[in-house]
Amino acid sequence: MAYPENGTVASDLPGWKKAACVVCAVLLAALFLISGVWKVTDPLSAASRMAQALVPGPLSLPVAIGFGVAEIFAGLMLLVPRFRRWGAWLCVLMLIAFLIYFAVFYETLRGGDCSCFPWLKRVVGPGFFIGDGVMLAMALIAAFGSRPSYSPRSALIVLGAICVFAGASFGITMLRQTGLKAPDAITVDGKPFSLQQGRIFLYFFDPECSHCDRAARDMAKLAWRDVQIVAVTTRMPQFTADFLRDTGLKARGSNDALFLRQTFQFGDPPYGVALENGRQKAAIAIFDDKEPVGTLKSIGFIE
Secondary structure, eight states: OOOOOSSOOGGGSOHHHHHHHHHHHHHHHHHHHHHHHHHHHSHHHHHHHHHHTTOOHHHHHHHHHHHHHHHHHHHHHHHSTTTHHHHHHHHHHHHHHHHHHHHHTHHHHTTSBOOSSTTOOOBSSHHHHHHHHHHHHHHHHHHHHSOOOOOHHHHHHHHHHHHHHHHHHHHHHHHHTSSOBOOSEEEETTEEEESSSSEEEEEEEOTTOHHHHHHHHHHHTSOBSSEEEEEEESSOGGGHHHHHHHHOOOOEEEOOHHHHHTTSOOSSSOEEEEEETTEEEEEEOOOSSSTTHHHHHHTTSBO
């Protein structure tokens, strides 16, 4: 097989440079695949992260899915030698875009969570730029150390398959968000509390989450229509009372997050579930200037 001579050819490089290229490509592929698969399989949580990063609410979901598809595509191309250079340059473009975006909004986002991984906390600050700078260097090493890519038709077929996977995952997620039956009861303020009667809004929060705090303060100002609000802490339950007092949210507290997650699956808080007579009316993963007001009004939970 003859490869086009339009760039550095891997066979012309010293062995250690080839090894560095492969190592950087594999490590980046793992990072981008994990990040992309999470976004595609849990789009609502990913959209919530996007909204927290100042992406406009209506765009947060398509942006999350779009980046997920791009990250999976880049990760897979990095693993295939004939696509590696294309994958590396795609990573370079995305990393540069991330760096520019967070630099522009640095003052607003500083101290906030910017991680693409649900289990890893990355705070916007100097360390964020250092980490992404290292990944950018790895992507450049993979780009310049790999042979020129070829067979765009095959690459487009891979991209199409990823889009189908993302679409199917999104459809399944949406189906699971409507009409779920809530558990019969949970413990609220130390006593059994039925979830099968009337209108109930479950608000999942982390006492140390600034987004959760802001969302609770905003919801405290809403005119609720015969709705019982239950604030469910995902961690550090000893601070529930302080959180409710500081935010002014008139709610009762529960520590049954793990139990409720078996039915209402989500990533990081804030997250809300609107129940009516034991059935889910809506799930809210985005809290910004338009949500949850828009959804709560549409289902009649607020005036």
